[in-house]
Amino acid sequence: MSMQSVLLRSRSFLGGCLMLLTTPLWASPAASYDFGQPAPANKATRSIEVVMGDMSFTPKALEVKAGETVRFVLVNKGQLLHEFNLGDSAMHARHQQEMLQMQQSGMLTPTGMKAMEHGSMDHASMGHGAMPGMAPGMQHDDPNSVLVEPGKQAELTWTFSKSGSLEFACNIPGHYQAGMVGKLTVSP
Numbered sequence: 121m122s123m124q125s126v127l128l129r130s131r132s133f134l135g136g137c138l139m140l141l142t143t144p145l146w147a148s149p150a151a152s153y154d155f156g157q158p159a160p161a162n163k164a165t166r167s168i169e170v171v172m173g174d175m176s177f178t179p180k181a182l183e184v185k186a187g188e189t190v191r192f193v194l195v196n197k198g199q200l201l202h203e204f205n206l207g208d209s210a211m212h213a214r215h216q217q218e219m220l221q222m223q224q225s226g227m228l229t230p231t232g233m234k235a236m237e238h239g240s241m242d243h244a245s246m247g248h249g250a251m252p253g254m255a256p257g258m259q260h261d262d263p264n265s266v267l268v269e270p271g272k273q274a275e276l277t278w279t280f281s282k283s284g285s286l287e288f289a290c291n292i293p294g295h296y297q298a299g300m301v302g303k304l305t306v307s308p
């Protein structure tokens with residue numbers, strides 16, 4: 121989403137609603153990330169398969185190189201919805217708060233993310249707040265993250281721009297704390 125559409129969206133929302141939070145949820149996903157950017161799958165020079173179980177990632181740690189474009193293939197062999205999210209621990213902590221809001225609103229269930237309109241499961245259409253009690257603009261569309269339903273598979277391709285220590289994590293409430301986090305080392 122462009123910065124402009126974020127501003128337009130928040131402006132129209134401000135007109136009609138009482139603000140409960142000082143930082144709007146929909147403004148928090150940054151448009152850019154200092155450790156890299158999403159890339160099309162056909163630009164990847166390497167694929168890494170990560171298996172998700174109920175409260176585990178296999179392998180538990182990953183190593184990539186700065187400048188590398190990696191296609192992560194996420195296979196959910198558990199019974200619950202899981203997330204694969206690239207970031208540092210502070211980013212994960214913030215995203216856990218957002219996902220808690222989604223869970224409390226009824227949008228996030230143990231096995232999936234509820235479609236907000238037309239019965240569609242398309243994440244891009246989830247931002248319109250059709251569900252009573254849900255904050256308008258609440259959505260799960262961060263480019264550094266993908267949700268994988270139980271028994272399903274999904275992909276995320278990312279170009280790592282610089283060396284550093286990151287984490288891959290599931291930020292569904294309780295999962296990170298139960299062990300769904302691994303070290304992601306980006307070597308020079």
Ligand SMILES: [Cu+2]
Binds near residue numbers: 175202292296300
């Ligand atoms: Cu999880």
